[in-house]
Amino acid sequence: MAALPELHAGLQRLLDSAVADGITPSAVCAVAVDGERLPVITAGDGVRFGPDGVELPEGQRTAADAGTYYDLASVTKVFTAVTALALVDGGVLALDSPVPVPVGRSGVTLRHLLTHTSGLPGIWEGWRAPLAAGAGFDRGALLADLLALEPVHPLGTRFEYSCAGFNTIMVLAEQATGRPWPELVAEHVLSRLAPDAALTFVPDPGRSAATEYQPGHGRGMVRGTVHDEAAWSLGGASGNAGLFGTAPALLDFGEALRSGLPGMLSPTTADAMWTDQLPAVLGASLPTSGAEYGHGLGLRIGQAAWMGSPTARGHNGFTGTSLLVDRDAGISIALLSNRVHPRRELSDVQPVRLAVSRAVYSALS
Template identity: 85%
Template sequence: MPGHGRLHAELQRLLDAAVKDGITPSAVCAVAVDGQRLPVITAGDAVRFGADGIELPVDQRTAADAGTFYDLASVTKAFTAVAALALVDGGVLHLDEAVPVPAGGAGVTLRQLLTHTSGLPGIWEGWRGPLAAGAGFDRTALIADLLALEPVHPPGTHFEYSCAGFNTIMALAEHTTGRSWPELVTGHVLSRLAPDTALTFAPDPGRTAATEYQPEHGRGMVRGTVHDEAAWSLGGASGNAGMFGTAPALLDFGEALRAGLPGILSPATADAMWTDQLPAVLGASLPTSGAEFGHGLGLRIGQAAWMGSPAARGHNGFTGTSLLVDRGAGISVVLLGNRVHPRRELSNFQPVRLAVSRAVYTALS
């Protein structure tokens, strides 16, 4: 694209500054404009702190590169949505029928779960009990505890971002199909992107950016296993988190989203991911729903804090990750970081996301 050299230089400056300012130990950015991919931009160290949480000498650190796997955190929810919607296309699940698991009381639908309007609370912390007791995790018991969560709002009356809701989608899909969540996501999404895609629930730890030092949970320095504790307790692969990927591989997924997920979803279902569902789902409750942006089936819409445009769709993740896609502008933007390394209190990553998004949109204008 014209001027891509200037954009590349600006993105490199932004990533270098984020590392220098201590916002994140590393960052990797991949951008496509009208299908043309810029060279991947990298900065910093994927591993800066050792197994004991102590900063490593410079010569013992692991530099980030285009092949580094990052914990995608809640960007995983976009994959969860696509897997669930593929089951809808196949007639296995239904968007507007009450789900056949006891989630949030009677009447909760998959559409509500995908749009964070199910009434379920934001988080589920059932993993804390077994961890505190030193009993180990029993996934069956944990799923039962998850599905016993009491709603905090009647379904379809309030927007509340809910990791618990997306883990309920996972439980619903497993219950209905009799297949494990990794099988479902791999079969319905990852294998249809590319058989050898660098998107996985089980990365090579030696090629993965480290996240948090968690001795309080008996985990030490987390690397190659999911950072999110709920996902960790459920075996590492879950509906709310657990996916790892490289920036180029996540850009492949973004470009597939931009193109309507051909070969993965029907055109109508793919469009529903793109279309704001909140007015229809919430109805008269919309003005007081708590949502300051739109939400498609699994994709956030026009989130001003980091997207840079009301036309953008995508998702961000707690560890320092994001995927932005804009059909009208013809762009996909991936930003991967490990801002929680070695502690989650390290930084606020939103300004970096926003600066990267604005740089891309500015280059287009």
């Protein structure tokens, strides 16, 4: 379309400004409009601070480019949802039967977990005690602690965004298949994309953007390993976080998602990801459920703070990442940044996400 060069220039200005204003050390954006891809937009340094947390001289920094791997953080949850739903399509998991592990109370289903309506708390911090004791992480013991979490709301009455719930999905999948989580994600999602798709739980640290300086956890400057502490304690690959990817590779996934995930999910299941589940799941509790936006099976719907349209679907991540897809408008946007480098209190990248989304929608109109 004729507006694409102007859109590309506008997005470049937005990312350059975000870096210059100190919102994030770097950002990379990949956009597709009706299947036509813009050249990848890059700005800033994927590594600006050294192993000791001190800012590097300009000549020692690592510039971000289209091949830079970013910690996708909670964008991983979309891959988790697709993996779990592929197991539903295959008859291995059930969407609406009570899950066969103790999760707070009986009656919790996979649909509850995928829509954040299980009543489980937002986060699980079982990793803190062994870290403080210097005892090392025992994955089995940590998962047992995770599954023992007490609910904070009655089942199916409130929307409570829950990383703990998505890690529970991982446990369900592992127990049902007897296979490790990274294998399942690779088989059901990653292998169905382009053969060289740069999406992985184990990126090359030398090609990865750095995230946070965490000397208090004995990690130093985190680079090439997952930033999220819960995922880190569970071995780096989990249901709530752990995937790394480049912007073009995440865009590949976004385009597959926009097209209905052919070869991954049945049309009916793929459509359920796209369809708001909250009215049916929450029922009479919906008006007081705390749900400020819709939610499909793993996808946020029309989140006004950054999506820019009620027809958009997608997910964002704590490290500064996001994926937006819109079937009606024909667009996919992968925006990656490392706004937590060198510390998580650095900035709020949400206005940048919103500005990028609005720029793309404006170009279409």
